[in-house]
Amino acid sequence: MLLWSAPDPAPNPRRVRLFLKAKGISVEERMVSLMAREHKSDEVVALNPRGQVPFLELDDGRVIAETISICRYLDERHPQPPLIGTTPFERAETDMWIRRVETGLGTPVSLFWQHGHPYTAKLINQIPAMGEAAKVQAAAMLGWFDGQLAASDWLAGERFTLADIALLSIVDFAGWIGISLPADASHLQDWHQRATARTA
Numbered sequence: 001m002l003l004w005s006a007p008d009p010a011p012n013p014r015r016v017r018l019f020l021k022a023k024g025i026s027v028e029e030r031m032v033s034l035m036a037r038e039h040k041s042d043e044v045v046a047l048n049p050r051g052q053v054p055f056l057e058l059d060d061g062r063v064i065a066e067t068i069s070i071c072r073y074l075d076e077r078h079p080q081p082p083l084i085g086t087t088p089f090e091r092a093e094t095d096m097w098i099r100r101v102e103t104g105l106g107t108p109v110s111l112f113w114q115h116g117h118p119y120t121a122k123l124i125n126q127i128p129a130m131g132e133a134a135k136v137q138a139a140a141m142l143g144w145f146d147g148q149l150a151a152s153d154w155l156a157g158e159r160f161t162l163a164d165i166a167l168l169s170i171v172d173f174a175g176w177i178g179i180s181l182p183a184d185a186s187h188l189q190d191w192h193q194r195a196t197a198r199t200a
């Protein structure tokens with residue numbers, strides 16, 4: 001098995017690395033340089049037509065792309081410790097939180113990265129108003145997650161799950177591009193410390 005990947009701070013490859021670490025398993029990684037646009041090379045696009053990382057190349061040549069799909073596959077191959085769930089309810093609950101993280105927070109963070117950050121200005125015809133609106137939306141969602149974490153250690157209550165890993169990678173990437181945790185989001189800040197320690 002070969003994990004096609006990219007170094008930090010790329011948030012999606014990092015999510016798989018954090019997941020592997022929490023599982024206590026290792027998979028050979030092949031790094032591509034995003035800066036050198038290696039993810040758009042013929043070799044990579046032939047394997048993953050999206051031209052993105054991460055993706056997992058199985059020994060028989062089949063490919064699984066999309067971060068959560070990769071993690072699902074690895075979770076089934078290595079069920080311990082369970083990071084998605086052991087019952088239909090737990091699996092659905094984890095999935096619910098992953099979707100909230102990806103669509104609620106991941107989308108505006110990604111839009112800010114594309115339309116509001118100087119680094120990507122040379123790659124895309126930016127719409128600055130979209131970048132600004134996305135930043136406001138991301139800050140609002142961070143506030144929402146803060147409220148959700150007021151009563152429990154993890155997104156899915158007592159269970160540390162792939163949803164927490166997804167949130168951690170996006171929160172850290174958001175911080176790196178200039179969207180910090182709100183100063184008054186104490187529950188989210190406590191969660192961030194717990195999640196960082198849990199995946200260290």
Ligand SMILES: N[C@@H](CCC(=O)N[C@@H](CS)C(=O)NCC(=O)O)C(=O)O
Pocket residue numbers: 006010011012013039051052053054065066067068
């Ligand atoms: N939906 C994909 C997103 C993957 C993604 O956007 N990866 C980034 C690196 S963090 C990438 O390859 N970006 C280059 C591009 O989209 O062209 C997933 O969850 O795996």
